[in-house]
Amino acid sequence: EAAAKLWLMGCRGYFRGPEWAWNLFDIFCLLTSLVDFTVTQVVNAMGEGNTLDLGSLMLLKMLRLARLARLIRALRYPIFRELNLMVMGVVSGIRVLVWAIVLLLVFVYALGVALFRLIAEDPELPEFGTLTESMLTLFRCFTDGCTAYDGTPLQERMMRKYPQSFFVGYILVFMLVTVGIFNLIMAIFIDNVMTNQLERKQRWGREATARW
Numbered sequence: 443e444a445a446a447k448l449w450l451m452g453c454r455g456y457f458r459g460p461e462w463a464w465n466l467f468d469i470f471c472l473l474t475s476l477v478d479f480t481v482t483q484v485v486n487a488m489g490e491g492n493t494l495d496l497g498s499l500m501l502l503k504m505l506r507l508a509r510l511a512r513l514i515r516a517l518r519y520p521i522f523r524e525l526n527l528m529v530m531g532v533v534s535g536i537r538v539l540v541w542a543i544v545l546l547l548v549f550v551y552a553l554g555v556a557l558f559r560l561i562a563e564d565p566e567l568p569e570f571g572t573l574t575e576s577m578l579t580l581f582r583c584f585t586d587g588c589t590a591y592d593g594t595p596l597q598e599r600m601m602r603k604y605p606q607s608f609f610v611g612y613i614l615v616f617m618l619v620t621v622g623i624f625n626l627i628m629a630i631f632i633d634n635v636m637t638n639q640l641e642r643k644q645r646w647g648r649e650a651t652a653r654w
Contacts, residue, residue: 444468460649527639534638535631542627549623550580553615566603569596584619 447465448456456465554577561570569579569590582588583596590596600608 444472527642530642531635531639535635538627538631538634542631545627546619546623549619550577550584554580564603567599584616 444465447468451459456462459465554573557570557580558573558576561567562572562576564570567590568575570576579588579596588596590599597612600612
């Protein structure tokens with residue numbers, strides 16, 4: 443298929459035409475299959491006395507897994523337009539997610555250092571024994587649940603240990619992260635995705651108009 447398209451369209455039309463990105467992706471899939479086939483034949487030609495196990499070669503596993511990328515080619519057909527929009531939306535929002543991870547990591551690190559310095563020597567709170575444990579505990583409290591290592595609510599233990607300072611600090615930090623940072627990240631992500639999808643639809647409309 444790639445050879446036929448290259449012969450019909452020529453090098454300029456194939457690599458610089460309107461579908462140059464898909465054509466390059468086809469070349470990548472083709473090269474991956476050729477490398478996989480070559481390595482497989484070389485290993486098989488070594489005979490039974492070779493010390494390499496074909497199923498344990500990490501290179502072959504990665505190459506065979508890369509073959510699944512050929513399914514992405516289906517996204518260029520009109521029937522998968524909505525799926526294409528969703529996939530491209532996720533791709534366009536990756537940069538926002540990266541900066542969101544950086545922002546959250548910096549905040550968790552700063553708060554983790556503070557709690558580690560204040561509570562590290564407390565034997566009743568091993569969740570803050572090291573800086574790594576302190577950061578992981580904070581992240582769990584912001585996401586899947588704030589529990590101690592024994593399964594009891596960590597908020598209750600902290601409340602009994604530090605009744606006055608913990609009450610105010612917990613409310614402020616929890617509201618700042620869950621209501622402030624998380625919702626801000628979600629809003630920026632959605633705005634970025636919607637803007638990119640609108641620009642993509644407008645570009646597709648201009649290309650369709652130009653073809654007609």
